[in-house]
Amino acid sequence: MIWNESYECMGHEELRETQNKRLRTTVECVYHNSPFYRAKMQELGITPNDIESIDDIVKLPFTTKTDLRDQYPFGLFSAPMSEIVRLHASSGTTGKPIVAGYTRKDLSIWSEVMARTFAAGGCNRNDIFQIAYGYGLFTGGLGAHYGAETLGASVIPISSGNTEKQIQLMTDFGSTALCCTPSYALYLAEAVHDMGVQDKLKLKVGFFGAEPWTEEMRKEIEQKLNLKAYDIFGLTEIIGPGVAYDCSAQHGMHINEDHFFPEIINPKTLKPVKKGEVGELVFTTITKEGMPVLRYRTKDLTSLIYEPCSCGRTSVRMHKIMGRSDDMLIIRGVNVFPSQIESVLLEFGETAPHYHLYVDRENNTDTFDVHVELRPENFTDDMSAMLGLAKRIEHRILSVVGIHAHVKLVEPRSIERSIGKAKRVTDKRNLY
């Protein structure tokens, strides 16, 4: 079901016109109300008059996480505190938290985009929503809460934790939709099976986000809880959950681009990449009042899908986040993200997900070696088959990343295992 067909299925020209208008209003707003953005724009020598259409977005300054921290707590607000009706904050793993302020209109936008998310998962006013995201400063709980209420569903604001109570209410109240992190969904699923109550569940769908998860996790959750699992994407800096959502086609998440305009940039040059290429995801909010942000660099890597979706929505879609832009390598002038190489290697069942990338420079040319462990059960006595496997991986890397890599099959367990974040790249070039 489509919640707001006039926006979600808007024609291209009309959508552009809406975005043009909304961007102009936003730029006017921040220029006149936010000393931070006015200073940034003056530094670049631009005024709101330079922004006529959404294409002019590239003239605007970027916003980074550091900017948000430096402006702690309210320095980025463009509305007076008398207009701010809600404050949220992201759990700051490093340093100060990031604070977001919402006006009444911002909250209604948030409810709207979350209602779109739930409707896209097939939900309506007859559903019973169990919101097991944390309620509080974290945007997950309240974001889902208001979205489900806007949809007209019955909401159980149980928040996270207390697994036994979760399962008791799930069975007694007959919850049909579950909202929580994918890892908590798996935990709940295991507890449901331990208690042997899986047959008493009435769950149809789940909306899982706030952390990265894999296709394998999706299958496991779907099978154990007997529901269809939808991905949702969002970040506190932009609004919280509801920036992008899965539709029934589940081929990329639809971005609510009438509210949050996405760009993909090259994280080194900060220039836009070609359509469909992988790069850093950047968002500009074009309807928010409390804390509008211009060109916020998420540091997340993905690519956008501009082709129309089979579900009927016209909005642009984003692939799952593939990694972090800080990890980017430039090899022979081509941007290479280790996560791209990893995703290629995962396609080949013959190799284990243990790899190491070596970049070096010989005779002024970059060399790129990919060492990947062979799976013991896939070793064969046939030399041409073994060499063929390495060649097939090289070919696949070439077509995905656009660069020739030398793939070397190495012995199982020969690549160093590390505890915590694995170090997967050795760049021996002395370029700096």
Next chain:
Amino acid sequence: MIIKQLSIFLENKTGRLTEVTRLLGSAGINLSAFSMAESSDFGIMRVVLSDPQAAKKLLMQNGFTVTLSDVVCLFVPNTPGTLSEALLLLSEHNVSVDYMYAFAMDDVARVVIRPNDIAKCVEVLQNSNLKLVKASDMYYF
């Protein structure tokens, strides 16, 4: 008549071959024949030895990647033209050779052959006047 050959995946790193032979030697496993197939990045060591199952287990326990494959071992008189007769016989019966290795001295040579069709290869050679090495003669156990 089918002999189990042990193949070992070896990265081109100093000491790996030494480690294989050291392990086999200390376990009392004897090597009858071997060959090395090599590429620029890795090699496959193919060994005919006295106890293939025990050797497989031992090497796997020590982190080596191994697999067993079927080969035949053929006696060929050490005279000009005899190998060609044997190979002609195989090609006439559409058996092709993936690889082989051999060493001849004195009166006789023993040739290890990895054919594409092991059953047919054994049948063809057994129906000829050529002699195959029996597995029981090769293994100690």
